[in-house]
Amino acid sequence: MSKELMEKLSNSIADGDEVGALQFVQEALDAGMVPMTILDEGGTAGMDIVNKRYDDGDAYLPELVVAGDTMKKVVDVIFERIEADGGVAQKRGTVVIAQAEGDVHDIGKNVVTALLGVNGFEVHDLGIDVPFKRIIQKAEEVDADIIAQSTLLTTSLPFLEDVVAYLRDTGKRDKYFYVVGGGPVTTDFAKRIGADGWGRNAFDAVELFKKLMTMDSAPEETIILDSEHQG
Numbered sequence: 001m002s003k004e005l006m007e008k009l010s011n012s013i014a015d016g017d018e019v020g021a022l023q024f025v026q027e028a029l030d031a032g033m034v035p036m037t038i039l040d041e042g043g044t045a046g047m048d049i050v051n052k053r054y055d056d057g058d059a060y061l062p063e064l065v066v067a068g069d070t071m072k073k074v075v076d077v078i079f080e081r082i083e084a085d086g087g088v089a090q091k092r093g094t095v096v097i098a099q100a101e102g103d104v105h106d107i108g109k110n111v112v113t114a115l116l117g118v119n120g121f122e123v124h125d126l127g128i129d130v131p132f133k134r135i136i137q138k139a140e141e142v143d144a145d146i147i148a149q150s151t152l153l154t155t156s157l158p159f160l161e162d163v164v165a166y167l168r169d170t171g172k173r174d175k176y177f178y179v180v181g182g183g184p185v186t187t188d189f190a191k192r193i194g195a196d197g198w199g200r201n202a203f204d205a206v207e208l209f210k211k212l213m214t215m216d217s218a219p220e221e222t223i224i225l226d227s228e229h230q231g
């Protein structure tokens with residue numbers, strides 16, 4: 001039953017059918033499904049469907065935009081429910097997060113931001129297409145513990161490298177943990193640029209951030225959290 005419902009949800013997201021998508025999310029919540037499972041099995045799956053259509057030439061950018069907007073509404077409803085279900089624990093740490101320069105994708109980053117928020121992190125989300133120096137400025141301003149960058153575009157990868165280089169060159173590398181994620185950001189890339197952590201998805205991001213907050217200094221090797229490909 002829940003599989004069928006998740007299929008209906010992912011198809012309505014892929015079709016950009018907001019009314020249908022919100023109805024199926026509500027049905028799933030009413031049936032007692034775990035909100036983050038709905039997001040993963042219905043929401044992210046829907047983005048993969050429209051992406052396949054795009055790759056196959058059966059959908060174009062407008063369809064991606066409409067599907068993206070529908071997904072955002074679904075994300076909002078799910079996080080309203082998560083927040084209503086339980087209060088935030090004690091503050092765990094301060095995070096500055098941004099989508100890399102040149103990149104306007106923000107659904108995945110928003111999911112990470114929201115999940116960190118309900119897990120007790122104070123999150124300063126700078127949005128999309130953010131020049132790396134602005135991220136560092138904000139981290140200084142709010143005395144952040146963790147700087148997190150996301151990108152879905154291969155062409156924006158160099159801007160992730162710039163953050164580490166700039167922090168190193170200005171003697172500030174040890175002040176912050178630096179973590180990265182998003183489609184084209186491979187574990188090898190994260191290791192090569194000397195990031196402190198990499199997470200596959202928003203769940204991994206939360207576990208990664210919690211782990212870093214237990215550490216006094218940067219880990220010797222990049223911490224990789226990948227709940228989808230364990231052992």
Ligand code: B12
Nearest residue numbers: 064068103104105106107108150153154181182199201202
């Ligand atoms: C929706 C979408 C769009 C929408 C974005 C709407 C929005 N507001 O975000 C629109 C239509 C605007 C768009 C535009 C473009 N897109 Co687009 N888009 C997608 C699509 C289909 C889905 C992305 C998505 O939302 N996924 C769902 C979310 C929940 O998953 P996610 O982003 O991966 O995030 C999760 C993890 O990655 C991780 N994570 C993310 N960030 C972080 C950060 C940290 C620190 C951690 C630990 C984890 C983490 O956790 C998240 C939650 O679990 C993808 C294909 C795909 N399946 O990924 C293509 C895709 C990303 N787009 C692509 C391209 C090429 C473009 C365009 C250049 C197209 C064009 N010709 O104009 C433009 C880019 C414009 C720009 N300058 O940025 C390519 C990128 C290829 C590449 N590697 O460079 C993709 C992969 C499609 C493809 N197969 O070619 N796009």
